[in-house]
Amino acid sequence: MDFKDIVKSRRAIRQYEAKAVPEETIRELLEITSYAVSAINLQPWKIKVVSDQETKDKLFPATFGQNQVKTCSHLFVFCADTDYAGIINTTNRVMQAGGVPDPQREAMMGLAANVADGMPPEARLAWSKEQVYIALGNCLNGAYSLGLGACPMTAFQPPAFAEILGLPENLVPTVMVSIGYAAEAGGPKVRRSVDDILV
Ligand SMILES: Cc1cc2nc3c(=O)[nH]c(=O)nc-3n(C[C@H](O)[C@H](O)[C@H](O)COP(=O)(O)O)c2cc1C
Numbered sequence: 171m172d173f174k175d176i177v178k179s180r181r182a183i184r185q186y187e188a189k190a191v192p193e194e195t196i197r198e199l200l201e202i203t204s205y206a207v208s209a210i211n212l213q214p215w216k217i218k219v220v221s222d223q224e225t226k227d228k229l230f231p232a233t234f235g236q237n238q239v240k241t242c243s244h245l246f247v248f249c250a251d252t253d254y255a256g257i258i259n260t261t262n263r264v265m266q267a268g269g270v271p272d273p274q275r276e277a278m279m280g281l282a283a284n285v286a287d288g289m290p291p292e293a294r295l296a297w298s299k300e301q302v303y304i305a306l307g308n309c310l311n312g313a314y315s316l317g318l319g320a321c322p323m324t325a326f327q328p329p330a331f332a333e334i335l336g337l338p339e340n341l342v343p344t345v346m347v348s349i350g351y352a353a354e355a356g357g358p359k360v361r362r363s364v365d366d367i368l369v
Pocket of ligand 1 (some may be wrong): 180181182183184236321322323324325326345356357359360
């Protein structure tokens, strides 16, 4: 399937077969997700993957009755990361390992430090959340490309998720995605026309 067909056919899937997605496929989906673009290539987010039923059941009461949280094979909880010292450190290491020339790497890391230093904590969180949503797009289209159904969800209680999942303070649950083998076709694909998205 080419990219155009993927984006035009993918739908939010909320009913799943009672069949676990193999861990290799989940790993592949995580890799596709990890290729998302981000500002200054900082990738300021982490994903908590939940596959055990007990944890899914514990999270359910904090999701406004979204059954797909309980019935999916895997739940990805995308968290915005606000620890910019750690993020810059990791990016620096990854760039070094990836063979990015030193002057280019140092310039990018200098820029990243300036941007992070210039933002109050709320702005850092907002900035990280913006990058989360780019990764979300990769994840949704990636899931479909791998033959999986997925549903993005923001209707949940982030503080309860953070507590149940034992997340450190710097990781803020932002959006979750239920993943599994589709047991429904999904709703009709309705979008604004190209003319309607132009101003
Ligand atoms: C950021 C975001 C949050 C969403 N939150 C929910 C949600 O909490 N529950 C849900 O059932 N669907 C949720 N959706 C799914 C949308 O309703 C769905 O993607 C949209 O109606 C378009 O349908 P399609 O994905 O089938 O093309 C969310 C989608 C996005 C992008």
